[in-house]
Amino acid sequence: METGTISIDELAGGFDLYRTLESGQSYLWQRSDGEMYGGTPAPDAWYTTVVGGSTGTRDVIRVRTHDGCLEWESTTDAEPIVRRLLRLGDDLEAIVAAGPDDPLLREAYEAHRGMRLVADPSFGCLISFICSAQMRVGRIHTMVTTLAREYGDEVAFDGETYHAFPTPEQLATATEADLRDLGLGYRAPYVVRTAEMVANGEADPDAARDLEYEDAREYLTQFVGVGDKVADCVLLFSLGFDEAVPLDTWIKSAVEEYYPDCDRGSYAATSRALRDRLGGEYAGYAQTYVFHHLRTGE
DNA sequence: ATAAGGCCTAAGAG
């Protein structure tokens, strides 16, 4: 086992592990008490995920906050991976300071200080948000966990068995009926067909990285089960498009109540107006704070 | 380009 620590003091704007991993951005981690998305964890709870290596290898990584540090334990030298997945290099202080000075956003930033965006692996993120349609966060996490258990590689670490999120090829072996039996409902055929599209090379979510923002969103909507909202989530939580502003039910209610002049009728026009209102370049950061603030009511 | 109807299902509200 390899281990290490990262001082949270050295991270501009701080870091809140719980709020980062349980704010509806990522469904690819497991909390040590097994109660992910089900209440406040113990302060030093571990979060575990499995990442894929370049040669088909799998590495287990777990992290927790303890004594003012972010501790990690892993099958590999995980510090660069942890820094990338949890975006520890972001100057959160500067991002918050650069945001517009409106009451809702200030309140959200204040209430959830230290929450960062995540940078999930693209395929797992894509499937997670296809599953998210009309679904509570707890059940999205259950679905993604079930897919990993049923179709992903097993990895042993520290006496426990973990599951990687399945590869496109692995998930493409599932049938619609299989996934309906696992509780995915009408999302089942979407997941199968999208996995097939990625597995057979018809499209690749990572290819969106090379496009301009709105072209990238359009590109992702070719996947089955992916509309504008899900595409924006993948762009924001995986592909590094910090300007993406997913318009979900919570953000739509925020538009109605706090930014009524940003309602332009269509998704694209409203999203664009809200993006400008929330500061442009890092509008997605602001969106994520507002979303979490309204959803949790905290 | 925009609008209505159907869709799985578990958990919470009434």
Place this chain on the structure above:
DNA sequence: ACTCTTAGGCCTT
């Protein structure tokens, strides 16, 4: 205990 509504929408007319 039951029914009704809701939950981070998408696909097809």
